[in-house]
Amino acid sequence: MNSWQFETTVTAQREDERGTWIALAETHFYAEGGGQPADTGTIGGQAVLDVQRDDSTVWHLVNEPIDEATVVIGQIDAATRHDHSIQHTAQHVLTALLEDRYGIETLSFGISADDSSIEIAAESFDWELIETLERDVQQIIFDNRPIHIFELQDGEVEHDRLRKATDRTGTIRIVEIDGLDYNACGGTHVSTTGQLGIIKVTSMKKVRGNVRLTYVAGMRALTVIQSSRTALRAIHQTLSTTNETVAARVAEERTARLEREKEVKVLEARVAKAKVAAFLQEDNYVITHIGKTEAETLTTMIVERIAATGRIAVGANHTGQKLLLMHDGTHDIAIGKFLKRTLDDLGIGRGGGSHKQAQARFESIVDLERATAEVVKRLQEGVVSC
Template structure:
């Protein structure tokens, strides 16, 4: 048996909608708490799905129930434990450096499946400070400082050194990063700062008047750096750039795209005006526009303009297989109810809307055309089953 495996006995089983919660005589598993997720692993051949501290008991969730009194082997997933320990220890280091060297207090912490985060009490964080922070953290990783985890009676705790005051009583578990941090903490941690590998801040976001820093450490940091490198290589290949010129080129392409979008919008305005004028030359109570190749936004713009002239406007967009019906509110017909009823009677498409506008979506162009023809016919002939 190693430190991640323990032979123990099932002492109780309780069932709920999640499955079967098992209590063990002794448990090597860490239950979720303090911002750290629960361990993963196995009890016998059964995968442990969750571990929670409930009513003072560590309970282990399995899909199946094991008989009380059964001797079992409880085995922690070492990779998950190591990863959680690295992320949690990285948080201790981040919190200590931010507070002691930059005067910024940590308010909360959590480990996610892909990254971790801390919320810090500041509004002035920027990326130049983050770059400096990462260098400070990396220096402490290089120094490979020992991390001591031990329990002492509450009266022996040096409360003047505690990172955060604790109301725990009895034996207090202390996590101490030599020369850096002294903390009352029940989570799992690595043995030295060198085992963190590297700590990399991946995102910064304002929340509730504070800043949330998202970070990764250890293998997570390596994977994040590799993903960023792959993205950068793809950009280099696409734009034929270097590291020095890539930002300038991306900004240039973004500017060009914005200019093109403006030009496209101007052209669409002209196209819409021309198509509306063409439709309005036909003096029909119901005006039909069919957009076979245009974007849905252009079809809608044209239909809205036609409806504003007092007609009932019907528009079809072949790309999205959608049908639109609108008027300016001066007509008695509630087009939403009309369209929904007509589609139900035809047993095609799905849609609805309100008094002035409605839309429907079809599963094929042929179905769209059939619906369009029938809707126009009913509107022209006054067949309003609503």
């Protein structure tokens, strides 16, 4: 037995909608608090889903009830605890440096499954500052400064050194990072700054007039760095770029794509004009356009142009497995209702629309073709009553 594994007795239990909360005669589980999540692990072989403190009792959430007076083994997941200790201690370092070197106060802190964040009292902060901050942080890590944890009576605490004033009385737990931080804190910590490994800020966002910095430390930082490298390698392979050239190249690619999109639009407009001119040779009330290989934008453009001539336009786009119906509003057919009823009768596709335009999507081209044929048939036969 050690502090990760301990034998104890169940002293109380209570139920709520989340499960059974167990109190123990002795516990080493950390209850959620101060921005740090609860420990995970097992009690009597059952997974501990949450740990909360109320007044002086620590409650452990499990799935199945355990009778009072049962002797159980508590097992804390050491890896999760260690990770939480790293993320939390990293916050001490970030907060101390931000305050002492930049005069910026930390307002709140939280650890989630993938990353952690601090909200800082700054109207703005930029990536250059973040790089400087990361270098300052890294120096503290390289210094491998000891982190001392000790309990003092209220009167023994050097209150003027405290990072943040505390209104606690009696025994106060002090966490001190050599030459950097002197803090009243009940969280869990690593014993030297070297154990933080690396701290990386991953994002910066404005929130409520402040700035939120998201960061990762320890193994989480390594994971993020590795995943960034994987993403970047894929881009380099595709575009034959290097870290130095990639930003300019992506910008070039984007500009080129926007140019091409403009050209495509012009060409589509020409194609649409030509196709519609051909359709207008026919004297039909309903005109059907089938786009087997074209983009949805072109089918839409053609349908719109046909409708503008006063006909009822039916457009089937195979690429998007989409059916479009449109008229110019002068026809006495609520085309959305008509399409919906036809689809309901056939039992395929999903769609609907307004009085003069409607659309539907299908799971297969076969369904699209069936629906197109039925819609055209009903429109031509005039079996439309809407």
